Structures are given as C-alpha cells and as structure tokens.
Amino acid sequence: MSTEKITTVTLGTAGPTVGVQGFGAMGISEFYGDTDEAAARDTLEATVEAGVTLIDTANVYGLGANETFLAPFVAAHRDEITLATKFGIERRTDDPKYRGVRNEPGYIKQAVEDSLRRLGVDVIDxxxxxxxxxxxxxxxxxxxxxxxxxEGKVxxxxxSEVTGAELREAHSVHPIAALQSEWSLFSRDVETSAAAAAAELGVALVPYSPLGRGFLTGSFTQADTELQSEDFRRGMPRFTGENAGRNAALLEPVRAVAAAHGATAGQIALAWVQQRAQVHGLTVVPIPGTRKRSRLLENAAAxxxxxxxxxxxxxxxxxxxxxxxxxxxxxATSAARE
Structure with a gap:
C-alpha cells in the first residue's frame, strides 16, 4: 500500500502544523484486547512515513503505560511529530472500575510533570x-x-468533550488550539454547539473515534460475543444486545458508497468526517487508532x-x-451539559 504523505493543516490560529489525519494511541495499551508490541511499534513508524504527525495519548491510558510505551518512538522522531497528551480523567489501581474527573490547578501541575517524565520530553506540544x-x-x-x-512545559x-459555551469561556482565558470530541457517522453530538463555536474562534476539531470504535469498519457486529473478554466495547450500549443488530443494519449505505469508490467502509467513514468539517467551516484532524501498519496506511489513504x-x-x-x-x-460528556 502506498506511503504517499498526506497533506497538512494548522491547529488553531497559531498552533502546530500537522498531517490532516492524526493517530490515536489509546488502543496500544488497553481497551481493545491484547496488543502485539512489535506490531504496534511498526505501526508507529508507519505514521511518520505517511505524514501522520499528530500523535495522541493521555495519562489515563494504561494508567500511564501508554505514555511510557510511546517514549522511545517520541525520542526517535521528536522533530517530526506533534505530541498531544491529556489530563483530567482519574483512575485508581485499587478500583479498576473507578472513573473520576479532576481539574483543580494542583492536580494539573502534578499531572503535567508526570506526563513529561513518562514521555521523556521537556515540553508537550x-x-x-x-x-x-x-x-x-x-x-x-x-x-x-x-x-x-x-513556564515552557506546554x-x-x-x-475535550466541552460545549460551545464552555469552549468560548475557556478561550477567553487563554487561546485554545484544538477541541477533541467524538465525531463520526454514528456520533454527531459535537454539532449541537461546539462545532459552531470552534469555527467562530478558529479552533481546530480533532475527532476521536471517527470509525465508531471500529463499528463503522464492519469488522464486528455484536461486541459482547465477537470481541475479547477484556475489550471495553463489550459494555458499550451501542454495540451490545438488540442495539448492535439495529446499528449494524445502518452500515449498508456505507458499504454501498465504499463499493462505488473501490474503498473500504472505514475509509468512507473517515472521508465523511473530513468533508463534514467543510460544512461547518472547520479545520479537522481525525485521530483513528490502530495497532496494524496496514490499517494505518488504509486510514491515511482515506x-x-x-x-x-x-x-x-x-x-x-x-x-x-x-x-x-x-x-x-x-x-462526563458534552452531551450531558448541552
């Protein structure tokens, strides 16, 4: 498959220049079942070859393990990539099901120090x-x-996952370069208010799960029976029980369009996000994730x-x-506060 580099865009009015598609590293460490680390590292190398330069992680992925895993890759390609990470979701090793949200200044200051250390960098892009x-x-x-x-640390x-009003409020305190929210053919909550605010303020939109957590690729239809026991999608309402069958039937138009273009269903889902952004006057950089080089190149070709x-x-x-x-x-999503 071709490794022709993708085009570039700028995040925000004065942010970094990145490939028009980024890479979500979350699934390397957990959530989607077992990972072949060698294959994952090869996939990371393919991002650079394809011009996929926005690499996205978070302190919560693998309880820090995702940042640590990325560190050697980041060191080898520091001048070629834009490194993004996050704070704000708290998990506890003694309670695997616990999810909290922390935004207080003291937590933020500690979180950035921890991420800098795990990633092995002096500054987060x-x-x-x-x-x-x-x-x-x-x-x-x-x-x-x-x-x-x-302080030069960021x-x-x-x-991520804020409403239009919240984005405007934050931007009035300090310029925001990017808004990361779920956006796909299956999930359009961001269009309620945040997309318009981002366009108005010149904030780039970085859609996570643009492939509907894999559902839009047609690779599975019933998460609770077809995926590994540790795959977190087995507990997601859209992908289990009667919902799964109903939602799987919605993929027929995606497959039809894919056939007309000689493309995959996943590529059509990604192309839709790129073109839907034009309707809203937005700069957009979707961050699909994968652990396979072939899928990375397929996604970039979209x-x-x-x-x-x-x-x-x-x-x-x-x-x-x-x-x-x-x-x-x-x-904890923007939809709950609209």
Whole structure:
C-alpha cells in the first residue's frame, strides 16, 4: 500500500502544523484486547512515513503505560511529530472500575510533570483537559494550563468533550488550539454547539473515534460475543444486545458508497468526517487508532477520497437512526451539559 504523505493543516490560529489525519494511541495499551508490541511499534513508524504527525495519548491510558510505551518512538522522531497528551480523567489501581474527573490547578501541575517524565520530553506540544469538571471554574483550570505554557512545559492548549459555551469561556482565558470530541457517522453530538463555536474562534476539531470504535469498519457486529473478554466495547450500549443488530443494519449505505469508490467502509467513514468539517467551516484532524501498519496506511489513504453530493445524502441519516448511548455513563460528556 502506498506511503504517499498526506497533506497538512494548522491547529488553531497559531498552533502546530500537522498531517490532516492524526493517530490515536489509546488502543496500544488497553481497551481493545491484547496488543502485539512489535506490531504496534511498526505501526508507529508507519505514521511518520505517511505524514501522520499528530500523535495522541493521555495519562489515563494504561494508567500511564501508554505514555511510557510511546517514549522511545517520541525520542526517535521528536522533530517530526506533534505530541498531544491529556489530563483530567482519574483512575485508581485499587478500583479498576473507578472513573473520576479532576481539574483543580494542583492536580494539573502534578499531572503535567508526570506526563513529561513518562514521555521523556521537556515540553508537550498540545496539552488537553480530557474532561471538564463543572465544579471547578474554567478560569482556574485553564489559568493553570496557561501557566504551564508560560513556564515552557506546554506549547498549546486543548479541550475535550466541552460545549460551545464552555469552549468560548475557556478561550477567553487563554487561546485554545484544538477541541477533541467524538465525531463520526454514528456520533454527531459535537454539532449541537461546539462545532459552531470552534469555527467562530478558529479552533481546530480533532475527532476521536471517527470509525465508531471500529463499528463503522464492519469488522464486528455484536461486541459482547465477537470481541475479547477484556475489550471495553463489550459494555458499550451501542454495540451490545438488540442495539448492535439495529446499528449494524445502518452500515449498508456505507458499504454501498465504499463499493462505488473501490474503498473500504472505514475509509468512507473517515472521508465523511473530513468533508463534514467543510460544512461547518472547520479545520479537522481525525485521530483513528490502530495497532496494524496496514490499517494505518488504509486510514491515511482515506484523506484522498472525495465523496459526491449523492454519497453524502445517502450517509446523512445514519446518526439519527443509531440506538444506544455513546457510553454507558454519559455524565462526563458534552452531551450531558448541552
């Protein structure tokens, strides 16, 4: 498969220049079953070859193990990549099911030091607030993040899963380069208010799960029976029980469009995100994740697919027909605060 480099865009009005598609590293460490580390490292090398330069991780992935795993790759390619990580979701080793949200300044300052150490770098290119705690004023949280920029520990700031009003509030404290939220043919909550605010402010949108956590590729239809026992999708409402069958039927238009373009269903899903962003006047850099070089190159090739008006019309109704929430607990998402 071709390793022709993808085109580039700028995150925000003065952010870094990155490939028009990024790479989500989350699945290397956990969530999607067992990982072949050698294959994962080969996949990371393929990102550079393809021009996929925005590499996305978080302190919560693998309880820090994801950042540690990336460190050798980052060291070898520091000048070629834009490194993004996040703080804000807290997990506990003594309680695997615990998920909390922390945004207080003291936590932020400690979190960045821990991430810098695990990643083996002196500065993080793009630092996100992974989830927003409405109990901590944005002025305090974003103010603490801004101090990290002033100290030279972080270059640019980002937010994840915030509403349009929250994005505007944060941006008034310090410029925000990127908003990372779930956006795909299956998930369009970000279009409620955040997309318009991002376009207005010149904030780039970085869609996570643009492949619907793999569901849009057609690689599985019933998560609770077809995936490994430790795969977190087995507990996600959209991919289990009766919802799974109903949602699988929604993939037929995706397959039809894919056949017309000689492409895969996943490539059509990624191409849709790129073109949907144009409707909103947005700069967009989706971050699909994979542990296979072949899939990485397949995903990157999707940036060269142009969907026709007819294709887009065929795909448009899908999200409105999806059954089941994005997460079993939606309380920490932007949708819960719209």
């Amino acid at each position: 793009l630092y996100y607030m992974h989830r927003h705690d409405p109990g901590v004023p944005f002025a305090e949280s974003v103010g603490a993040m801004a101090e990290l920029v002033a 270059k640019h700031l980002g937010l 940036t060269r697919i142009t969907l026709t008006p007819g294709d887009l019309a065929l795909l448009e109704p899908i999200a409105g027909q999806v059954t089941g929430d994005r997460y079993a607990d939606m309380s």
